[in-house]
Amino acid sequence: xxxxEQTKAKARRIREHALRMVHRANASHIGTxxxxxxxxxxxxxxxxxxxxxxxRDPDRDRVVLSKGHGAAAFYACLAESGFFPVERxxxxxxxxxxxxxxxxxxxxxVDFSTGSLGHGLSLGCGVALGFKRDGRPGRAFVILxxxxxxxxxxxxxxxxxxxxxxxxxxxxxxYNKIQSFGTVKEVLDLExxxxxxxxxxxxxxxxDGHDHAALAQAxxxxxxxxxxxxxxxxxxxxxxxxxxxxxxxLWHYRSPSAEQLEAAIAEVRGTE
Amino acid sequence: xxxxxxxxxxEAAKDRPDIxxxxxxxxxxxxxxxxxxxxxxxxxxxVAEQNMMGxxxxxxxxxxxxxxYSIANFPTMRCLEQVRNDICYHGYxxxxxxxxxxxxxxxxxxxxxGVEDIGVMRALPGMTxxxxxxxxxxxxxxxxxxxxxxxAYLRLGKAGEPKVHAGPIDFAIGRALRVRDGADVTLVxxxxxxxxxxxxxxxxxxxxxxxxxxxxxxxxxxxxxxxVAALAxxxxxxxxxxxxxxxxxxxxxxxxxxxxxxxRAAFRRYGLPDERYSRVGGHAYMREMMGDLRALVHxxxxxxxxxx
Numbered sequence: 001x002x003x004x005e006q007t008k009a010k011a012r013r014i015r016e017h018a019l020r021m022v023h024r025a026n027a028s029h030i031g032t033x034x035x036x037x038x039x040x041x042x043x044x045x046x047x048x049x050x051x052x053x054x055x056r057d058p059d060r061d062r063v064v065l066s067k068g069h070g071a072a073a074f075y076a077c078l079a080e081s082g083f084f085p086v087e088r089x090x091x092x093x094x095x096x097x098x099x100x101x102x103x104x105x106x107x108x109x110v111d112f113s114t115g116s117l118g119h120g121l122s123l124g125c126g127v128a129l130g131f132k133r134d135g136r137p138g139r140a141f142v143i144l145x146x147x148x149x150x151x152x153x154x155x156x157x158x159x160x161x162x163x164x165x166x167x168x169x170x171x172x173x174x175y176n177k178i179q180s181f182g183t184v185k186e187v188l189d190l191e192x193x194x195x196x197x198x199x200x201x202x203x204x205x206x207x208d209g210h211d212h213a214a215l216a217q218a219x220x221x222x223x224x225x226x227x228x229x230x231x232x233x234x235x236x237x238x239x240x241x242x243x244x245x246x247x248x249x250l251w252h253y254r255s256p257s258a259e260q261l262e263a264a265i266a267e268v269r270g271t272e
Numbered sequence: 273x274x275x276x277x278x279x280x281x282x283e284a285a286k287d288r289p290d291i292x293x294x295x296x297x298x299x300x301x302x303x304x305x306x307x308x309x310x311x312x313x314x315x316x317x318x319v320a321e322q323n324m325m326g327x328x329x330x331x332x333x334x335x336x337x338x339x340x341y342s343i344a345n346f347p348t349m350r351c352l353e354q355v356r357n358d359i360c361y362h363g364y365x366x367x368x369x370x371x372x373x374x375x376x377x378x379x380x381x382x383x384x385x386g387v388e389d390i391g392v393m394r395a396l397p398g399m400t401x402x403x404x405x406x407x408x409x410x411x412x413x414x415x416x417x418x419x420x421x422x423x424a425y426l427r428l429g430k431a432g433e434p435k436v437h438a439g440p441i442d443f444a445i446g447r448a449l450r451v452r453d454g455a456d457v458t459l460v461x462x463x464x465x466x467x468x469x470x471x472x473x474x475x476x477x478x479x480x481x482x483x484x485x486x487x488x489x490x491x492x493x494x495x496x497x498x499x500v501a502a503l504a505x506x507x508x509x510x511x512x513x514x515x516x517x518x519x520x521x522x523x524x525x526x527x528x529x530x531x532x533x534x535x536r537a538a539f540r541r542y543g544l545p546d547e548r549y550s551r552v553g554g555h556a557y558m559r560e561m562m563g564d565l566r567a568l569v570h571x572x573x574x575x576x577x578x579x580x
Contacts, residue, residue, distance in 0.1 A: 058335065105362060111333065113361055116353055122323045123358060126330020133312060134334070153354075156323035163318075 001220055004212045007045035010080055011037045011212070015241050015268040017076035017089050023261045025093035027101055031238040031251035032145065033073030035176040035209070039143060039234055040077040042215040043172075048141055052082030055109055061138055062111045062127045066120020067145035067174065068102040075099050075107060083109030118151025120144065121171060125157050128169035128229075139168040139222070147179030150188050155200075162201035167223035171202075171231040174209065176238035178249055194233055202231045209234025241268045273428040273464070274302055274371045276407035280414035281339060282306050285313055291418060292331060295341040296324045299371075302431075303341065321346050325354035325366075332364035337418065344372040344386025348393055348425070359423050360396045366424075367417050368393070373403060373427040373463055374514030378558040385558075386427070387544050390462070391519025393425040394492040400424035400445060401492040403513075405466030406436035409489050412443035420445060429464040436466050436487075446490045448498040454482030457569055457576075458502035458537070461512040462488045462521045469512045472565045481573065491521050499528045503536040508576040510540045512565060518546035538576035542568055 018033040044050070048061045065074045072092060079086040084107070091097035098106040102115025112123050124140035131138040148154060161169050175193070177184050184190055194204045203225045205218040218232045238252070239245030242264040256264055282305060285291040293306055297319045307314040317324045321342060328338040340347055347368050348355065359366045370386060377384035394401045402417070402424060404410040410428060417424055441449060451466065452473050461469035466487050473483035484506055486498055502509050509529075511522040522541030529539045542565050551561060 062330075062333065112329070113357065116357060118322075119326055119354060119358055122326020122354070123330045123333075125323065126327035127333060128330075129315075129327065130331045130334035130336060140330070153322040153326070156318075156320035157326070160317060160320065160323055160327075164315075 002042050002045035002047060002212070002216045004216065007041040007212050007216070010045055010077070011041035012268055013080050014041060014073050014076045016265055017079070017086065018072040019256060019261055019264050019268065021072040021076065021089055021092040023256050023258070024090065025101075026255045027072065027093055028253045028255065029069045029072065030256065031178070031245060031248070032067065032070045032174070032176070034240045034242060034245065035236040035238045036070055036143060036174040037073050037240070038210045038212060039172055039174060039215060040073060042212050042219065043141060044077050044081045047216070047219040050109070052109065055083060059136055059138055062124070062140045064112050064114065064120040064123050064140065064142045065103050066114055066142050067117065067148055068114030070143070071099070071101055071103045074103055078107065078109035081109065117145065117148040118153040121154050121157035124169050124171070125160050125166060128161070128166040129164060131168055132166065139170060142169070142171045144171055144173045146173055146175045146177060146184050146190060147187070149173065149190055158197070158200045158202065161229040165227035166229050167225070167227050169229040170219070170222050171229070173231065173233050174236050175233050176236040178238045178247070178252065180252060182249060197231045197233070201228060203228040205230060205232045207232060207234055209236035210240055243267060273404060273407050273410040273430070273433055275431050276410040277369065277414050277426070277428055278302055278306055280411040282309055284415060284418045285310055288337070288418065289313065290335055291337050291339065293339045293341060294324050294328060296321045296346060298342050298346075321351040322354050325351040326358050328366045329354070329358035329362060329364050332359070332366050333362070338366045339369055340366065341369050341371075343377070343384065344370050344389055345383070348389045352392060356396055360398045363398060363422050365421060367426055368424070369426045369428065371428045371430060373429055375555055375558040376430045378555040379552055381552055382549070387514070388516050388519055389427060390491055390513070390515050390521065391523065394524060398422055399492065400490065401427070402445065402490050403427040403463035404489050405461060405463065405487040406433060408435060408437040408441055409443060409449070409487065412441060413445070413489065416443065416445050427463060433464055434467055436470065446493045446495060448495040449487040449489065450484065451487050452483065452485040454484045454506070456482045456506055457508040457510065457573060458484040458486060458506045459510050459512050459565070460486045460488050460499065460502065460521065460525060462491055463514060465512045465514050468565065472569070475566055476569060481569065488521060491524055494524050494528065496528050499525055500532065503529065503532060503539070507537050508540065508569065508573050509537045510542055510565070510569060510572070513543040514559070514562070515543050516546055517541040517543040535579070538572055540568060540572050
C-alpha cells in the first residue's frame with residue numbers, strides 16, 4: 001500500500017512542476033494535469049509495479065495515459081519517480097525535446113505514445129490479454145478522461161475486456177466533468193456513467209479522486225471480482241489545488257502568467 | 273492467396289509461440305484450421321477494428337508478432353489512426369492482412385472494394401506494403417513477414433488465383449521479381465494483376481512487341497533500381513494495378529520517374545481512375561473500368577519510341 005503522506009507530497013510536487021512547465025512553454029491543459037495529479041501520485045506511489053532502475057523490465061505493469069494531453073503532469077510524475085532528472089522537465093515543448101505536449105514513448109518511463117483520444121483502453125486490453133495468456137502477473141493501468149469516453153473505440157474495448165475476463169486491467173476515469181467546449185453534461189452527457197460500465201460487466205469503484213486513501217484502497221482491491229476488469233470513476237475537480245483554476249473551462253487552454261504562477265504555486269504548496 | 277497465407281502462417285506459428293492471429297470476425301472457413309491447431313495463438317476480437325489494432329499494439333509491446341485479418345478497407349481505413357499512432361509510430365511488428373484487395377468483392381459494392389488501401393498504407397512512415405502476385409508470392413511473403421521488424425500491410429486477393437511461378441521463387445521484401453523478359457515495354461504489376469500483365473505480354477509478343485514483366489509485390493519500400501533499369505532499357509514503362517492510380521503503385525513509380533534527369537522511357541499508369549463509380553457486377557465486368565492494357569501499350573508505344 002502506498003504511504004499516503006508520501007503520495008500527497010508527490011502530488012504537490014507534480015502540481016508545482018506541471019504549473020511551471022505549462023507556464024514556461026505557454027502550453028494548454030493545466031486543468032487536466034491538476035485534476036489527475038492525485039491519481040498519478042498514488043499510482044506511482046507503490047501501486048504500479050514499475051522500477052525506474054529497470055524501466056524496460058518485461059514483467060513491469062504497463063501504464064497508459066490515454067488522455068495524452070495530460071503530458072505535463074505525467075512527465076512530472078515520472079521525473080519525481082526517478083525515471084529521469086527533474087531538471088529535464090524544463091525542456092517541455094522546447095525545440096529538440098522528447099517531452100512533447102502529448103505523451104511520447106521517447107520519454108523514459110512512458111510505454112505508449114498517446115494524444116488522440118480513445119486509443120488507450122485498447123492498448124491496455126492487448127497488454128492485459130498478453131499477460132494473461134503468458135500466465136504472467138503483469139497488469140495494465142489506463143487513465144482515461146471523461147470527454148474521451150465520447151469516442152466509440154473506448155466502448156469497443158469496454159465490451160472486449162470483461163468478455164475475455166481481463167481482471168488485470170484497471171481503467172481510471174479522471175471524471176472532472178469538463179471537456180473542450182463546456183461541461184460534460186452540456187456537450188455529451190455520460191450519465192448514468194457508473195451504470196454504463198456495470199452494464200458492460202465491469203467492476204466499478206466510485207471514489208473521490210483527490211482522496212489518496214480512497215484511491216489507494218480502490219487500487220488495492222484489484223481484482224475485486226475474479227474475471228472482471230475494474231474501472232475507478234475518480235470524481236475530480238478540474239484545476240484542483242489552485243482556487244482560481246478550479247472548475248474553470250478556461251484553464252483547459254490558458255497558461256498562467258508569472259503572477260498567476262506564483263499565486264498558484266503558493267496555493268499548491270499550502271494544499272493539505 | 274488467402275489459402276497460401278493461412279497455411280504459411282500456420283506452419284510458421286507452430287514453432288513460434290510469439291506469433292498470434294487476430295481477426296475482427298471475418299475469415300469464416302479460412303481461419304478455422306489455424307484456430308483448431310493453435311487456439312492459444314488465435315483470437316476473434318469481434319467486429320471492432322479500432323480495438324483490434326490497439327490491442328495488436330499492446331500485444332506487440334509484450335513481445336508478440338501480431339497478424340490481424342480482415343477485409344480490404346476495414347483494417348486500414350476504419351482504424352487508420354490506430355495503425356498510424358499505436359502501431360507504426362511505436363514500430364511494432366504488427367502485420368495488417370487484408371483479403372479482397374482491389375475489386376475482388378466486385379458485386380458486393382463500393383464499400384467492399386479495396387481500391388485506395390495501398391495508397392493509404394504507403395502514406396505511413398515505416399510501413400511496408402506488400403501485394404503478392406500469386407499464391408507462391410503470398411506464401412513467401414507470409415514467411416518473410418514472420419521475421420521482419422516493424423509494421424507491414426499484406427494485401428491479398430481471394431482464394432483460387434492461378435499460380436504464376438512454376439518453380440521456387442527468389443522472394444525478398446523490397447525486390448521486384450522479373451517474371452518475363454522483353455526489350456520494348458516494361459509492365460510493372462502489383463498484386464493479382466500479374467496474371468493479366470503476363471497474358472497481355474504474351475499477346476504483345478505475338479504482335480512483335482517484347483514486354484518485360486516485373487512483379488512489384490512490394491510497393492513500399494519500392495525497388496527503385498528495377499524501375500530505373502526499366503526506364504533506361506525499355507521504351508515504355510506501364511504500372512499495372514487494381515487500385516486507384518492516383519495513390520497506389522502508379523503514384524509510387526511516378527515519384528521515381530519524376531526524379532530521373534535526362535532521357536528515359538515514357539511512362540503510363542494502368543488501373544482505376546481517381547473517380548467515384550456506382551458500377552456493380554462480376555470481377556471481369558468491374559475490371560473493364562480500367563480499360564484494356566494492350567490498347568494502352570499500342571497507343572503509347574509509337575510515341576515512346578520516338579522519344580516521348
